[in-house]
Amino acid sequence: MEMKNAVSGLSALANAGRLSIFRMLVQAGREGVAAGEIARRLDVLPNTLSANLNILANAGLIENRREGRSVIYTARYEQMTELLEFLMQDCCAGNPEVCAPLADLAIRSRCLPEGNA
Amino acid sequence: MEMKNAVSGLSALANAGRLSIFRMLVQAGREGVAAGEIARRLDVLPNTLSANLNILANAGLIENRREGRSVIYTARYEQMTELLEFLMQDCCAGNPEVCAPLADLAIRSRCLPEGNA
C-alpha cells in the first residue's frame, strides 16, 4: 500500500461517526448492513451518514450493493488488512517480542488456521 | 480502548508527515530516533516536526526521553496494538476466514512464538 492510500484510509477512520460505521460493518461480515439500518442504530442524520459512507468508500474501506430500495454496505477486509500491514511493516525487525501481542490477538480471534493456535 | 482514544490515535496517524514519523519509530525499535535526526531524514522544519511529535505523543503513540541536547522518540507498541485490536475487534465473529490474512501477516513477520508458525 502507498502512503497516499494509507493516509486516506486513516483519515476516513479518524472520526467517531465513521469509525463506528466501519466497526459495525467489520462485525457484520459479508452480509453487510443497509444505510438506513446504520442510521437507525447510530442515530445519525441520513445526509451526514451518506457523506461519511462516501468518504469510507473513497478510501476503499467499504463497498455497497443495491437491494431494492436499500443500499447495503459491507467492509472491504482486504483493504483493512493492507492498512494494518502498512502500519506494522517491519515492526519486528530484530525484535519479534515487540509485536507478539498482535499475534496473540490473531490467535485469540481464532484467525489462525488449525494447528497454529 | 475507548472510542475517544482510537479516534485520537487515528487522527494522529492521518497525516503523511506524522505517519512517516510513526513508521520510522516503529521500525527503529526501542532504541528510538532523535528529533533532529527525524527532521533530517524526512526533511521537515523543526517546528513542524515538534508540533507533529506532540500530536503523536498526546495520542499515546510515541514517547520520549532526553539524552544530552537531544530528545529521543520511541514508538509505544502497546498503544499501537490496542488500536489495531480496537479496529479488528469481533471481525471474525462467525467467519474466521475473513481475517485470516492478518494472521498470515503475523506469521510472516515472525511475531509468533516458536511452534505457531
Add this chain to the structure above:
DNA sequence: TCGATAATTCCAAGATACGAGAAATAAAGA
C-alpha cells in the same frame, strides 16, 4: 559566561473538514 546546537512554543493565515437544512433522485407499491 558566551556561543553554538537542539528542540519547543507562540502566533497568524490559509486550507480543509464537519454537520445540518433543504432539495433531488431511485425504487416499490397502490
Add this chain to the structure above:
DNA sequence: TCTTTATTTCTCGTATCTTGGAATTATCGA
C-alpha cells in the same frame, strides 16, 4: 401515475488543522 420509503446531493456557516516565521528554552563545550 401518485405516494411513500430510502438514500444521495447541494450548499453554507463554523470549527479545526496545517504550516512557517520568529522568538524562547535547554544543554554542552570553550
